[in-house]
Amino acid sequence: MQGGGAERSVLTLGQGFHELGYDVHILRFKSKVAYELNDDITYHQLDLNDYNSIPTKSLRYWYFAKVLDRYVLKEIGTPILTLANLDKADMVLRHSSLPNIAHVIRNTISKKIELFRSQGKKQMIKD
Numbered sequence: 001m002q003g004g005g006a007e008r009s010v011l012t013l014g015q016g017f018h019e020l021g022y023d024v025h026i027l028r029f030k031s032k033v034a035y036e037l038n039d040d041i042t043y044h045q046l047d048l049n050d051y052n053s054i055p056t057k058s059l060r061y062w063y064f065a066k067v068l069d070r071y072v073l074k075e076i077g078t079p080i081l082t083l084a085n086l087d088k089a090d091m092v093l094r095h096s097s098l099p100n101i102a103h104v105i106r107n108t109i110s111k112k113i114e115l116f117r118s119q120g121k122k123q124m125i126k127d
Contacts, residue, residue: 006106010085014041025076027068029088046071048088057091065095072098 014024015038024041029048037043046068054060072079082101084093093101 006086006104009104010083011038011041013083013085014038022080025079027072027089029092042076044071044075048092061088061091062095065092065097068092069097 010026014026018024018038018040026041026043028043028045031045031047046064048060048064051060051064051067054063072082079098080100082093082096082098083104084090084101085104090103093103
């Protein structure tokens with residue numbers, strides 16, 4: 001849970017789901033924490049860096065997804081919903097067998113401005 005906006009939104013979504021009555025678990029792939037963590041949410045850590053010896057990213061993400069699946073099913077149970085909220089989580093969870101995975105896609109205004117400048121006004125209007 002480093003200091004970016006995506007991490008903040010994970011915590012906000014988690015709190016919202018908790019307030020709706022759900023049992024919320026957040027899996028972290030790194031140990032660094034930059035935010036105050038909510039006591040109403042259960043946090044887990046599986047360190048993706050432990051698998052850096054696997055030679056290619058695609059194989060590493062595939063293998064880590066299998067490790068993650070086993071961990072979740074054993075330690076948490078079958079999830080109702082799993083959200084992939086950051087790039088690495090997205091890459092890992094695309095190989096997961098967990099049910100009901102949703103990939104949260106974000107964009108920054110700076111990327112839209114860059115697209116606008118590079119492709120012109122007409123292309124932006126079509127998007």
